[in-house]
Amino acid sequence: MINIKKEIDRLDKKFVDQFKDIPPSDYGHKLHYNLISLNSIKPVNKVENRFAGQAITVRITPHDSILVYKAIELAQPGDVLVIDMSGEERYACWGEVTTLAAKAKGVVATIVNGPATDSLEIEKNNYTVYATNTSPMTTKVHGFDGDINIPVSIDGVVVNPGDLIVGDNDGILVIPKNEAEFYLEIGKDELNKDQARKISLESISIDDYLKNVNSFLDDKEINWF
Template identity: 30%
Template sequence: MALKPETRDKLKTISTATVATALFKRGFRNQFIQDVHPLSPVQPVLVGEAFTLRYMPAREDLNQLAVFRDRGHPQRKAIEDCPPGAVMVMDSRKDARAASAGSILVTRLMKRGVAGVVTDGGFRDSAEIARLGFPAYHHRPSAPTNLTLHQAIDINVPIGCGDAPVFPGDVILGDSDGVIVIPANIADEVAEEAYEMTAFEDFVTEQVTGGMGIYGLYPATNEQTMVDFAAWRKIKGR
């Protein structure tokens, strides 16, 4: 099921925290990718469908430098095959000692129209990647090549990334807090619910900023809260 443009647009206005609440209500507790961080504090919000790359522990006789000359090498092929608008998500075994990729490969993803990139390992050339203005998330900077410890082995299969399950086509949302994975079959309903939750939370924030207490407001146990919220939405056009 392809990501609908309206769902993509809604998700770009929603936080990972709000989506986490919507997922929690549906019984999903492990969808937030642990220990990944944006390379730049001002990079755009990341939204797109997951296209995955899986690494495994490198075996020295199969992971010599010459392997990168092969056009079918999984890392190189994934860079060229990841669809425009998708998010490349890498299972790097939660190990940042070896680089998942560097600035040249990430620049290629950007130029091909990919939405962003996520690894639970690390990127080399992290400062260069941060300057691209391209949504990128990793655990920490990593200079050595992935030949040191990791071997790219499979493309677009189910993976674990930062302890979160990621299936090809799942919807990825990344903001300044981190990255969350929305199962593809519920992406539309989660986006709609989170969009509505965001409107209410914006209303609540205005009320609290104006000095109001949270009892009866958040959560909305006072009937007047919803009356005031409806009036607020009409004024705000939301």
């Protein structure tokens, strides 16, 4: 059975673009969930520019990538493709041709819970791909089974179609679409705090700056030796 939802609920592009200014690591000061560290999933090449876009989700069987091409067809400029291969380690569903097709459609990044291939060609095309590993073995086009725009799981984080994906060279943030305004407030607040810390560090001595942590230790029993 193949299930395809053709459309996702769209957020305003200007609203989405605001998230490009906020690193996922700033959210890491506040959140303990919905953040994907680059451990099992890694960039195929260095992520030069932070991106933010809505998720087009795909779930495929390990050997069949026909729905990857269909998802690219359905994608709109600024989207992020999120492909769940259930941790497949051998067969790569993403490579040079899919990269060229995605770029032509205006897709900004691809995240694969499985392998990618053609890593040098992906780098030459300056396209952002996250994958578990690289492999010379590739999927084929069969049309066995799969889904487009259904909930998927990437490294233990649930991604729903239309969720907002923010990524850079440090990691990935998954923002539930219906909570995007709340997340933007958190992000702006943490970004302002981070900038304030930098200003404080530049305006006082390093010793005085480091003393700021002392208040967190005042009520602790410390064994000095």
